[in-house]
Amino acid sequence: MAYNQNNIFAKIIRGEIPCQKVYEDQEILAFHDINPKAKTHVLIVPKAAYISWDDFAMQATSSQTAALMKAIPIVARKLGLEKQGYRIIANHGHHAHQEVPHFHLHLLGGNPLGPLVQS
Numbered sequence: 760m761a762y763n764q765n766n767i768f769a770k771i772i773r774g775e776i777p778c779q780k781v782y783e784d785q786e787i788l789a790f791h792d793i794n795p796k797a798k799t800h801v802l803i804v805p806k807a808a809y810i811s812w813d814d815f816a817m818q819a820t821s822s823q824t825a826a827l828m829k830a831i832p833i834v835a836r837k838l839g840l841e842k843q844g845y846r847i848i849a850n851h852g853h854h855a856h857q858e859v860p861h862f863h864l865h866l867l868g869g870n871p872l873g874p875l876v877q878s
């Protein structure tokens with residue numbers, strides 16, 4: 760599957776669609792999810808064109824990977840989540856219900872989150 764330059768997160772990164780920005784650097788944009796599943800639900804999105812976790816993990820440069828790892832605690836601290844805790848989720852593909860084909864991490868917190876997976 761080829762990367763689609765017209766997916767919604769590509770448009771947000773290009774500034775064509777607004778977002779509620781939490782953090783930005785050269786490699787990363789983080790913004791509030793439009794349909795939050797916890798009190799705090801932020802999407803941490805590498806700016807480079809990767810479809811999913813699997814694509815990113817296989818293809819990204821070391822500096823892109825490091826930037827993503829560092830962005831997680833930076834965003835968590837900005838939102839005051841580091842003491843009480845938070846959860847990071849990456850959905851890859853159909854079985855994981857990935858909706859947007861631009862790689863992103865979900866950062867959830869602000870309230871107890873319950874079990875990891877509900878059947």
Ligand code: 5GP
Nearest residue numbers: 767778790791792793794850856857858859
């Ligand atoms: P996925 O299922 O791909 O892992 O998650 C996609 C997430 O993107 C969903 O939680 C959904 O609510 C969020 N989302 C979809 N469209 C938009 C949008 O236009 N703006 C924002 N901020 N979030 C979006």
